[in-house]
Amino acid sequence: MLDVLKQVELELPELLKDESAWVGKDVNYHPPRVERLWRQWRDIYRIYLHRIHPCKPEEALFHPHPWPSAMLLLPGSAPYKMGVGHGGGDDNPPIDKVLTMQPGSRYEMVDLNDWHFVAPIDEPAITLMVTGEPWSREAPKSTKSLEPLTEQARAEIFTLFRQQFCPSISNVDR
Numbered sequence: 001m002l003d004v005l006k007q008v009e010l011e012l013p014e015l016l017k018d019e020s021a022w023v024g025k026d027v028n029y030h031p032p033r034v035e036r037l038w039r040q041w042r043d044i045y046r047i048y049l050h051r052i053h054p055c056k057p058e059e060a061l062f063h064p065h066p067w068p069s070a071m072l073l074l075p076g077s078a079p080y081k082m083g084v085g086h087g088g089g090d091d092n093p094p095i096d097k098v099l100t101m102q103p104g105s106r107y108e109m110v111d112l113n114d115w116h117f118v119a120p121i122d123e124p125a126i127t128l129m130v131t132g133e134p135w136s137r138e139a140p141k142s143t144k145s146l147e148p149l150t151e152q153a154r155a156e157i158f159t160l161f162r163q164q165f166c167p168s169i170s171n172v173d174r
């Protein structure tokens, strides 16, 4: 998936031009709170722009992903702690290790039994994620429908990603 992520990075300046194509959700049913903008891309992929709020590592949701995925922690982001583990089924496997992911890090989760948690340190972490075709795999989700993002949060997240991926375009010009 890292090759797909690279392609997303190349196309993102164009994809960010149409704000209406992006769906905003406030994913706040469990720490960390994730402010999300996402859109479909090339039939089978989804692209997610995330602002992930700080939390303690022991509070963070440990979860598998229901699809293969690749992530970039934006160079201008705060770092985050990431715990990783591996296990089938729905029960939390042991946490094998906890890493500190630095801004600019890229990684992928391409085994359906990979688990992780992320816990941004002190400030929100800003990440780009791309996901592929779903596996038949349960993963945590909210039991309530998620609230949309506020217009202000949408604007702030678009600005963060434009600063990273479209440095020559000011917000005034678009």
Ligand SMILES: [Fe+2]
Binding pocket: 063, 064, 065, 116
């Ligand atoms: Fe995740």
